[in-house]
Amino acid sequence: MNIYVLMKRTFDTEEKISINGGQIEEDGAEFIINPYDEYAVEEAIQIRDAHEGEVTVVSVGSEEAGKQLRMALAMGADKAVLINTEDDLKEGDQFTTAKILVEYFKDKEVDLILAGNVAIDGGSGQVGPRIADMLGIPYVTTITNIDIDGSNVFVTRDVEGDSEMIKTSLPLLVTCQQGLNDPRYPSLPGIMKAKKKPLEELELDDLDLEEEDVESKTKILDIFLPPDKTAGHVLKGDLTHQVQELVSLLRSEAKVI
Amino acid sequence: MGKKVLVLGETRDGQLRNVSFEAVAAGKKVAQGGEVIGVLIGESVSMLANELIQYGADRVLAVEDAKLSQYTPDGYSQAFMAVVEQEQPEGIVFGHTALGKDLSPKIAAKLNAGLISDATSVEEEDGAIVFTRPIYSGKAFEKIIVKDRLIFATVRPNNIQSLEKDESRSGDATSVSVSITDLRTVIQDVVRKAAGGVDLSEAKVIVAGGRGVKSDEGFKPLKELAGVLGGAVGASRGACDAGYCDYSMQIGQTGKVVTPDLYIACGISGAIQHLAGMSNSKVIVAINKDPDANIFNVADYGIVGDLFEVVPMLSEEIKKLKAAQL
Numbered sequence: 001m002n003i004y005v006l007m008k009r010t011f012d013t014e015e016k017i018s019i020n021g022g023q024i025e026e027d028g029a030e031f032i033i034n035p036y037d038e039y040a041v042e043e044a045i046q047i048r049d050a051h052e053g054e055v056t057v058v059s060v061g062s063e064e065a066g067k068q069l070r071m072a073l074a075m076g077a078d079k080a081v082l083i084n085t086e087d088d089l090k091e092g093d094q095f096t097t098a099k100i101l102v103e104y105f106k107d108k109e110v111d112l113i114l115a116g117n118v119a120i121d122g123g124s125g126q127v128g129p130r131i132a133d134m135l136g137i138p139y140v141t142t143i144t145n146i147d148i149d150g151s152n153v154f155v156t157r158d159v160e161g162d163s164e165m166i167k168t169s170l171p172l173l174v175t176c177q178q179g180l181n182d183p184r185y186p187s188l189p190g191i192m193k194a195k196k197k198p199l200e201e202l203e204l205d206d207l208d209l210e211e212e213d214v215e216s217k218t219k220i221l222d223i224f225l226p227p228d229k230t231a232g233h234v235l236k237g238d239l240t241h242q243v244q245e246l247v248s249l250l251r252s253e254a255k256v257i
Numbered sequence: 258m259g260k261k262v263l264v265l266g267e268t269r270d271g272q273l274r275n276v277s278f279e280a281v282a283a284g285k286k287v288a289q290g291g292e293v294i295g296v297l298i299g300e301s302v303s304m305l306a307n308e309l310i311q312y313g314a315d316r317v318l319a320v321e322d323a324k325l326s327q328y329t330p331d332g333y334s335q336a337f338m339a340v341v342e343q344e345q346p347e348g349i350v351f352g353h354t355a356l357g358k359d360l361s362p363k364i365a366a367k368l369n370a371g372l373i374s375d376a377t378s379v380e381e382e383d384g385a386i387v388f389t390r391p392i393y394s395g396k397a398f399e400k401i402i403v404k405d406r407l408i409f410a411t412v413r414p415n416n417i418q419s420l421e422k423d424e425s426r427s428g429d430a431t432s433v434s435v436s437i438t439d440l441r442t443v444i445q446d447v448v449r450k451a452a453g454g455v456d457l458s459e460a461k462v463i464v465a466g467g468r469g470v471k472s473d474e475g476f477k478p479l480k481e482l483a484g485v486l487g488g489a490v491g492a493s494r495g496a497c498d499a500g501y502c503d504y505s506m507q508i509g510q511t512g513k514v515v516t517p518d519l520y521i522a523c524g525i526s527g528a529i530q531h532l533a534g535m536s537n538s539k540v541i542v543a544i545n546k547d548p549d550a551n552i553f554n555v556a557d558y559g560i561v562g563d564l565f566e567v568v569p570m571l572s573e574e575i576k577k578l579k580a581a582q583l
Contacts, residue, residue, distance in 0.1 A: 013510045013530050017396040024397065035511050094362070095371055120510055121393055124374035129330070129362035138441035139330065141359045144504075159355045160456045161505040165446040178511055179504040217371025221387065222400040226537060232557040234548075242560050243570040246542065247578060249558055254540040256462075256519040257486065257575065 001053030001148075001170075002108070003044045006101065006115035006127065007072060009065040010034040013120060019223055033068045036116025039176035042183040043146065044114050045076040051148060053111070054078045058104065060097050062086040066199060073194035074186030080199040088204045093216035094122070098130035100214055103207040105135055110171050117142045117175035125175070132173035140166055142177040259291025260408070262348035263340060266297045266309045266317070267356055273305050275459060276352030276412070278312040278419035283412045285313055285420070286379045287348040287386050294318060294344060298336045300326035306430035313420040316429040318344075324437040327447075328356050331440045334363050339435040341368070346407070353411035354458065361411050371403045377416040377516070394510040394533035414459040415516050450505060455489040457508070462488025462519045465508055465535070468495040469524015469545065469564055476502060478568040479523055485572050485579070491515065493531045509534035521571075523564040527552030544568065 011017070012030035019025060033041065044055045056079045057072040059065045069080035083100055085092065105113075113132070118125040125141070132139035144163065145156035148170070157164040158177045186194070204211065233249075235242040250257045264284040266277045277295075284293040295314035297305055299321065306317035320336040337360070341349075349364070351357035353375045365372035376388040377398075385402050388410055392399050403409065457463060464483040466476055476490065483490045491513070492506040508515055510533040520538035525531060527543070527550055535541070536555050543556035544567045553559045560567055 011393065013533075014528075016529065017393050019397065024393070093371065094374075095365075095369075098366065123390075123392055123394065123514075124372070125358050126362040126365065126372055126374060129359065130366040133334075133363045133366040139363075140442055142355070158505060159447075160458065161450050161503075163448040163450060164444050165448070166442050167445050168442040178507065217405055218373060218401055218403050220399050220401050223392070223397055224400075225397050226395065229536060229541075229555045231554045232541070232543075232559060234553060234556075234559040234561060239560075239562050239566060240570065242562070243567060243574050246558055246560060246571065247574045250519065250540070250542070251578065254519070254557065256540050257578070 001048065001051050001111045003048055003053055003055045004105070004110060004113045005037065005040045005044045005055060005057045005072070005077065006113065007037045007041065007057050007059045007068065008034040008116070008119045009059065009061055009068045010119055010121045017225065019225060022223060024223060031064070031068065033071055034116050034119045036118055036120070036176055036178070038183040039178070039180045040114035040116055041072045041075055041077060042181045043176060046181065047112065047146070047148060056081060058083065058101065060085060060100050069199055070194050071186060073197045073199070074190040075184055076190060079197060082199065082201045083207070084201055084203055088211055089214070091216055091220070092214065093218045094124050094126035094130060095217045096214045097127050098134060100204070100207065100209065101127070101131050102134040103209055104202070105131070110135070110137070112170060113173040115173070115175045117177050128173055128175040137171045137173055138168050139173040139175070140168060141175040143174045144177050144179045146174060260288050260347035261292050261294065261344060262288040262350060263294050263296050263344060263346045264314065265337070265351045265357070266295045266305060267352055267354060268299060268302060268305065273308055274352065274354070275419065276354055276414040277309070279414065279417040280350045280352050280412050281309065281313045282419050283376070283379045283410070283417050284348065284350040286381065287350060287408050287410070289381065289386070292316075294346070296320070296337065296340050298325055298333055303430060303432060310428040311422050311424055311426050314428065316431070319430065319432045320435050321432060322435065322437045324440060327444045329440050329442050329444065330359060330363050331442065332437050333360050334367065335437050336435050337364055338367060340433055343433060348407070349409045351411045353413045357411045361409070365409055368407060368409070370407050370409050371405055373401055373403060373410040376410050376412050379410070379412070379417065391514065391537070394514050395537050396533050413516070415461070450503060455487065457489045457491055457506070457513050457515055460489035460515070460517050462486040463491045463508070463515055463517045463538070464488055464521045464523065465491035465493065465525060466496050466501070466523050467493040467525030468499060470496055470501055473501045475565070478565065478572070482521065482568050482572045485575050486519070488517070488519070493525045493528070495526075522552050522556070523568055525552050526550045527555065
């Protein structure tokens with residue numbers, strides 16, 4: 001099976017966000033594999049181990065994403081591809097990323113593509129379904145289980161807490177939801193092996209794409225932080241009194257009950 | 258100069274979801290005085306047309322087919338694209354629900370269009386339609402526009418005020434016939450875990466538990482409080498990781514991002530990971546034994562105490578209040 005994983009380098013979930021010159025400040029921040037993409041990497045490895053084949057992890061981004069690709073290789077992926085847009089693109093959106101990846105996949109034999117259901121930075125969840133549609137293959141988002149039997153695929157999809165049992169077939173794109181698996185930590189031998197695994201680097205030129213082919217369809221005008229929450233009113237007195245006061249405040253001051 | 262805008266009316270258990278009325282209100286802004294057309298898709302949905310009109314749609318188009326009884330990306334995209342081809346809209350608005358999240362990128366890909374996902378506000382600024390949306394799970398926001406002619410967005414539930422229902426409004430409801438073919442994903446069964454519950458993303462009130470809840474049994478008083486308030490029960494990552502509850506309940510940077518009117522955090526310490534998922538709630542109440550817990554820094558009201566004492570007392574007190582109001 002030819003298994004591909006779409007991976008994004010993102011801020012660590014524990015990082016505080018600050019803004020400098022209208023941009024999110026990246027200096028000194030820790031970066032990780034987008035947590036939902038980590039489920040995708042883990043699932044791809046498990047599927048390969050059960051059905052044979054090869055796992056290729058693909059990322060669109062800057063040179064820096066090489067580090068997270070190496071991490072995926074250390075977890076057990078076989079190959080990595082970095083489509084480096086650093087020199088070609090000042091900005092891009094989900095259309096941009098999808099278009100680049102579709103161009104990359106055009107001449108590939110694809111059985112299964114796994115991605116995270118959302119990236120925790122941009123948070124749009126568009127790229128997976130966009131790519132599936134442009135490649136003409138079906139997709140299932142927010143999956144919590146997948147079983148492959150020949151070309152039949154049985155998927156459990158999380159839908160706002162309910163579970164849909166879906167039957168579909170390969171080739172297929174799925175996006176991964178929490179609960180799908182427990183991503184492994186790379187082992188020391190894994191990290192050593194990863195250094196020798198292939199990490200191919202491509203630019204737009206290599207995909208016969210011009211900047212205008214992938215020009216973003218949206219434009220960000222401003223980035224700002226939410227207003228600081230000031231610490232609230234911690235109630236005093238005996239508990240019964242506190243509870244009564246809380247209910248009264250929720251009713252008359254906050255007007256929410 | 259007004260735009261023609263399509264708004265998807267999403268149903269759940271045969272009823273229109275609130276987010277669809279909010280989407281109509283957003284559609285009105287995008288239309289800038291133009292026409293807002295509600296789109297209903299399903300097996301038997303045309304009877305909901307009037308309600309969509311009463312909430313502000315000018316007319317409604319319904320696509321009905323037995324193959325549309327459940328949502329599938331193939332079925333719904335065929336239905337919606339038929340409407341797009343007929344109407345040639347300049348704007349499209351969906352709710353940012355499981356369905357909206359799943360379908361909108363497919364439609365955007367077919368239209369070669371930009372898409373602004375998960376908008377929390379829509380405003381006109383110097384003639385342009387400007388959307389605000391959370392990034393980094395609500396740790397920051399961006400203002401964003403679509404550069405092309407077609408403006409396509411999904412709106413987060415509970416953030417955009419729907420219009421007042423006007424029962425005197427009327428408009429045309431017509432059907433669009435589409436032959437739905439080739440569904441490549443087939444739903445064989447649905448397991449309802451959120452049985453009878455209120456969906457977290459649309460809930461006006463959320464009672465959430467953390468590690469302090471101590472066990473799955475410990476969620477009982479929280480469920481009771483949520484029941485009294487007509488709300489939903491959520492959890493922190495800590496509670497999910499400890500196995501006290503299902504991951505579908507998780508609120509945080511991984512998990513759901515919610516903005517209810519009232520968020521009651523019980524036994525939640527307030528890790529940054531969790532705050533990212535709920536700190537934009539309108540009113541936050543924290544109940545925690547530890548007076549130094551970080552959750553008190555974002556809470557509007559706090560009670561330092563044992564949740565197993567406080568939560569049942571709170572349920573009783575609110576019950577009394579509700580009884581007095583009757």
